Amino acid sequence: MPSQPPLPHLLVPYLSDQTDSSLTLISSILGATSNWLVLRFLHAALSSSSSPHMPIGVEDQYDGKKRKVVLVSFMRGWEFWKSEAKRLGLDLTRLSSKQQFTFVDGLSELFSLPQNTKTRLPAQHAGAPARTALPLRSQSAVPDRMPPQATPADQTSSRGSTEPIAKKLHFSGHGITALNALGRDIQTVIEKQKISQDDEILLIIDQPDLLLASTGPSQAIGATEMMNWLTGLQLDVHSTVLTLAADSPLLHNASASSNQMANPTEAEHAAFSIGLAHRARSVMQLRTLETGAARDVSGVLRISRGGGWTVGDDNLDERELLFYIQRDGGVRVFGRGES
Amino acid sequence: MSFRKRNVGLSAGADRSAASAVQPAPPGVIPGIRPSPDDGRPTTSTGTPSLDNLLAGHAGLPMGKSLLIEENGTTDFAGALLRYYAAEGVVQDQKVHVVAVPEQWGRSLPGLIGTAESLEEKRSDKRKDERMKIAWRYERLGEFGAGVAGARGGERLIIAVASAPAATGEQDPNAKQPPAFCHAFDLTKRLAHPSITNMTFIPFTPTKDSPFPPVLSRLQTAIASSAPNTIHRIVIPSLLNPTLYPAESCHPEYVLQFLHSLKALLSAYPTRVTAMITFPLCLFPRSSGVVRWIELLSDGVIELCPFPHSADALTTSGAATSQEESPQGMLKTHRLPVLHERGGGSDQNVGQDWAFILSRRRFEIKPFSLPPAEGDTEAQDTSAQGGMPKKSDLEF
Numbered sequence: 001m002p003s004q005p006p007l008p009h010l011l012v013p014y015l016s017d018q019t020d021s022s023l024t025l026i027s028s029i030l031g032a033t034s035n036w037l038v039l040r041f042l043h044a045a046l047s048s049s050s051s052p053h054m055p056i057g058v059e060d061q062y063d064g065k066k067r068k069v070v071l072v073s074f075m076r077g078w079e080f081w082k083s084e085a086k087r088l089g090l091d092l093t094r095l096s097s098k099q100q101f102t103f104v105d106g107l108s109e110l111f112s113l114p115q116n117t118k119t120r121l122p123a124q125h126a127g128a129p130a131r132t133a134l135p136l137r138s139q140s141a142v143p144d145r146m147p148p149q150a151t152p153a154d155q156t157s158s159r160g161s162t163e164p165i166a167k168k169l170h171f172s173g174h175g176i177t178a179l180n181a182l183g184r185d186i187q188t189v190i191e192k193q194k195i196s197q198d199d200e201i202l203l204i205i206d207q208p209d210l211l212l213a214s215t216g217p218s219q220a221i222g223a224t225e226m227m228n229w230l231t232g233l234q235l236d237v238h239s240t241v242l243t244l245a246a247d248s249p250l251l252h253n254a255s256a257s258s259n260q261m262a263n264p265t266e267a268e269h270a271a272f273s274i275g276l277a278h279r280a281r282s283v284m285q286l287r288t289l290e291t292g293a294a295r296d297v298s299g300v301l302r303i304s305r306g307g308g309w310t311v312g313d314d315n316l317d318e319r320e321l322l323f324y325i326q327r328d329g330g331v332r333v334f335g336r337g338e339s
Numbered sequence: 340m341s342f343r344k345r346n347v348g349l350s351a352g353a354d355r356s357a358a359s360a361v362q363p364a365p366p367g368v369i370p371g372i373r374p375s376p377d378d379g380r381p382t383t384s385t386g387t388p389s390l391d392n393l394l395a396g397h398a399g400l401p402m403g404k405s406l407l408i409e410e411n412g413t414t415d416f417a418g419a420l421l422r423y424y425a426a427e428g429v430v431q432d433q434k435v436h437v438v439a440v441p442e443q444w445g446r447s448l449p450g451l452i453g454t455a456e457s458l459e460e461k462r463s464d465k466r467k468d469e470r471m472k473i474a475w476r477y478e479r480l481g482e483f484g485a486g487v488a489g490a491r492g493g494e495r496l497i498i499a500v501a502s503a504p505a506a507t508g509e510q511d512p513n514a515k516q517p518p519a520f521c522h523a524f525d526l527t528k529r530l531a532h533p534s535i536t537n538m539t540f541i542p543f544t545p546t547k548d549s550p551f552p553p554v555l556s557r558l559q560t561a562i563a564s565s566a567p568n569t570i571h572r573i574v575i576p577s578l579l580n581p582t583l584y585p586a587e588s589c590h591p592e593y594v595l596q597f598l599h600s601l602k603a604l605l606s607a608y609p610t611r612v613t614a615m616i617t618f619p620l621c622l623f624p625r626s627s628g629v630v631r632w633i634e635l636l637s638d639g640v641i642e643l644c645p646f647p648h649s650a651d652a653l654t655t656s657g658a659a660t661s662q663e664e665s666p667q668g669m670l671k672t673h674r675l676p677v678l679h680e681r682g683g684g685s686d687q688n689v690g691q692d693w694a695f696i697l698s699r700r701r702f703e704i705k706p707f708s709l710p711p712a713e714g715d716t717e718a719q720d721t722s723a724q725g726g727m728p729k730k731s732d733l734e735f
Contacts, residue, residue: 030634030674036682074599075636076680077606084681108607112555112600213632214595249631265591266628293691298682325682327377327396 004330006043006088010321011333014282014303015044017315018202018239023308025280027246027273032286032299034243035076035084036323036331038204041241043088045069045202046095066199068099070190070237073206074106078166087329102189105166106206111214113170171211175219179211183229190236200238205230209244212272217264223271230276244273246285280306282316298325301333369568370518371431375401380677381610383570384521386427387420388455389704391521393693394639395678399520402570403609404676405601407637409618409625414645416668417617419526419697421576422448424615425538426530428572430522434565435538437574438554439583444576445538450528454519458700525700543585550585551597555604562608573601573614578633580619591629598636605638638680640673643695666694670704 007015018024024041028034045067073081081103085092095101167189171178193201208230215221234240254262254270262270277283285302302320309316324332375382375397382399384391385406391399400406410417426448428435437444452458524530541557543550562571579589588594605612616637623630625642634640645668670693675683694707 030631030640031679031683033679033682035680075602077603079606079609080680107599108603110599110603111596112552112559112603210595210599210632210636213629214592214599216592218590218592245631245635247631247635249626250628253626253628260626263591263628265632269628323682329681331682 003328004326004332006047007040008323008331008333010319010335011040012044013315013317014284015040018241019281019313019315020238021234022239022281023234023276023279023306024239024241025273025276025283025306026241026243026286027283028243028286029245029247029288031288034206034286035080036325036329037284037286037301038071038206038241038243039081039084039088039090040331041202041204042069042071042085042092042101043090046090046101066100066196067202068101068193068199069202069204070102070104070186070193071204071206072104072106072169072186072208074110074210075207077107078103078105084329099193099195102193103166104186104189105168106211109168109170111171171215175215176221176225178219179215179221179225179229182211183232186233187236190233194236201236202239202241203233203237204241204243205233206243207245208242209269209272212268213265217268223268223275226272227275227279242276242280244276245269246273246287278307281308281310281313282306296324297322299323369570371427371433371520372402372570373399373520375399378677383431383433383572383613384427384455385420385615386423386425386521386524387702387704388459388521390420390702393641393672393675393704395675397677400613400615400639401676402611402613403605404638405573405605405614405616406639406641406676407616407618407634408641408643409620409634410643410645411620412645412647413621414668416643416645416695416697416702418576419449419702421574421615421617422526423524423702424572425574426451426524427522428570428574429530429532429535429538431570432534432537433570433572434561435572435574436558436561437538437540437576439543440540440576441542442540445535445540446529448530448535449524449526450530451532452523452525452528452700455521455523456519458523523700526697527699543588545585546587548587549590549593549596550588551593551600555597555600558601559604562604562612567611569611571608571612573612575614575616578616578618579623581622591632595629595632595636598633602636634673637674638676642671642673644669644671666696666705666707668695669693669707670695 026034026037046069071081082092092101092103096103167185169182169185171182173181190201190203193199208226212221212223212226230240230242250266250269251273252258252270253260253266283304283306285304286299287302288299289297299322300320301323303316304318305316319335321333321335324334326332371383372381374380377396377398380397381402382394382397383402385394385400394400408417408420425435425437425445429448430451539561541554544553546553558573565571577583579594581589601614605614618630618633620630620642625631625634646666672691672693692707693704696703696705
């Protein structure tokens with residue numbers, strides 16, 4: 001299969017055209033995750049203007065302004081985003097040293113601090129021995145292609161230099177004060193990133209709903225508190241992209257039509273995501289095919305206007321598209337019936 | 340000229356033995372770890388060859404990933420998978436950490452009967468003898484045991500890689516056989532292996548607060564203080580089962596925080612730790628939001644739906660031939676490691692109907708297929724008596 005452009009052309013208008021103080025909501029389910037779409041947002045915001053796949057008109061709008069991204073991820077670590085972005089041709093390490101990109105790690109130490117400071121040391125060395133398994137395979141399959149010593153040494157040295165610059169979030173304490181402390185941590189990162197007033201910062205928060213589910217009403221954190229928390233973050237940035245889980249148990253158990261009683265987790269999650277959908281300019285829904293799995297379709301992407309869409313914003317057409325993720329990470333996006 | 344040169348290079352015995360002399364002891368090769376044929380990331384075996392093959396072309400569980408096995412009903416098929424996983428870890432000299440269960444659990448691990456390949460060879464020999472008896476149209480069905488993904492077509496890579504070590508071993512008797520990736524176990528025997536004492540059991544200590552942080556900190560210190568090339572397996576049997584877990588653990592925020600921290604632990608050591616969790620669905624149904632969060636926090640989610648006992652009639656007909664064992668349940672893949680992290684859905688194995696068979700020596704996962712009206716023998720008999728049209732009548 002031919003390799004795909006990093007940005008599928010059907011998605012370009014949705015990915016690269018964020019209006020001021022807009023909120024874009026991406027909803028995902030268990031079998032259709034949103035990481036690939038977040039990566040496309042990263043690419044749209046960060047790739048250099050010389051990219052041949054970008055239409056010229058899009059670049060003109062951002063004339064003179066620098067676009068920057070702050071990515072807060074509660075579900076994936078730095079290694080994942082770095083390696084997946086590399087597949088798209090984005091070097092996040094380089095971009096973060098150029099102050100264009102910052103990663104905020106909401107996974108590693110959110111609920112548990114490492115026992116001692118030594119913990120990180122073996123973690124980094126651990127990569128080296130296991131990775132030597134890689135050249136071994138190519139050795140047995142294609143002998144004498146390269147000197148066996150070269151590759152491991154290469155990898156360890158490159159690993160050593162890529163020290164993650166990420167800020168690690170930690171949920172310390174209890175309830176709403178702890179939540180606000182997290183918010184302040186993220187705000188500090190945003191402020192640091194904002195060097196001049198012209199900088200346009202895109203804030204991407206990957207699954208803030210995890211924070212809601214894993215703290216919950218017992219700590220007096222509910223949908224309202226989370227919404228206020230997010231509003232506080234949105235004030236500092238140009239536009240925001242959020243990803244949420246939208247599996248049916250999380251949304252539909254809380255609705256009045258369901259027969260069973262919703263537990264607090266479900267009720268708060270439903271209130272949170274529906275509330276956000278009302279505030280969002282656009283909602284991008286990812287789900288699997290209703291008719292079962294297909295060999296050449298990974299899932300359905302539905303783009304619709306959210307409650308925050310204003311009349312006159314004609315750049316946003318509602319569409320339903322199919323997407324297919326190839327083994328190499330490339331994405332094909334097409335309409336129903338097309339291929 | 341060029342042809343000749345290449346030929347020399349290929350058949351040169353001296354060249355090969357030199358290469359193989361280097362091969363047996365490359366620095367840092369860890370037994371039980373092999374690169375994924377899909378993208379080269381290190382993987383380890385789950386102890387069940389057909390489950391390895393199910394995992395999205397990686398032919399094993401990628402390191403740093405967790406697998407959640409859910410089970411409906413009161414059977415313990417998931418427990419068998421978990422025991423294979425733990426036993427494989429013991430045999431590969433990996434460090435196995437078992438959460439919540441007492442040490443008796445470790446004594447009930449299935450006994451080692453050899454490598455998975457050796458068992459496979461025996462089976463295929465047997466099948467060759469029987470080949471003439473099996474009708475040609477059913478013959479292919481039995482072959483799925485050899486490699487679930489491989490037989491699907493387009494996945495030949497897996498077979499090629501899996502057989503590559505064996506092939507080189509045959510060509511060059513001097514070469515040391517590479518360590519086996521997966522072993523076969525017998526559920527009726529007990530595992531007796533010198534490193535079985537290396538298993539650690541982490542019980543819950545009674546607390547008023549969340550019972551999980553002490554468990555996590557023990558896991559963290561164990562992993563952090565071990566040698567950098569030690570591989571760890573975290574085994575969590577029957578998560579939240581009230582006979583094993585204190586009542587406080589069922590608070591959604593406690594268990595979700597625990598699983599989130601476990602995910603953090605796995606991503607902090609992306610090449611050294613794997614985890615497998617089993618989860619009883621009859622206590623916590625999938626329609627609940629908390630269970631969905633547990634699934635979302637796992638890298639792979641597999642659901643086992645054993646056939647109810649009354650469905651024996653159905654299950655016998657589910658066997659492809661009379662020689663095949665009948666399936667004992669259905670297996671659903673909801674999420675596969677790495678594949679779904681990227682967006683998912685493009686694997687051949689996704690969306691397939693799988694059935695599983697647990698016998699004494701193996702847990703086999705294969706495509707579920709109903710043979711054409713095998714159970715309907717009565718109807719066939721009566722219609723034959725009533726003047727079934729002869730074959731010659733049907734030919735065009």
